[in-house]
Amino acid sequence: MPPELHLRPDRLHDHARSASGLAEELHAALRGAPAGFDVERLQGVVGAAVHELAELSAALRAAAAAGLDADAHVSAVLVRLRDALDQQ
16 A cells, blocks of 8 residues: 555554553652652642543554554555456
8 A cells, every 4th residue: 555545553553652651650750759749639630641641542542443444444445446457
């Protein structure tokens, strides 16, 4: 399939991994919060951010899967079209 038609699901997977990594880093940063910080408030903010990152990661993975399916479908259509044109 021509590269300009490829949806690049591999890049979506990379972004999903990045979002997951950021969520893990936020959790780790919260565990290492210095004394004196309002940890309870910080937990709420970090928890919300982690939740959003998890949702983003899931959406990116779903988009990557849909991209793979779409790439496969377009590729199959192009093969059928090429074969039909070759028969003419």
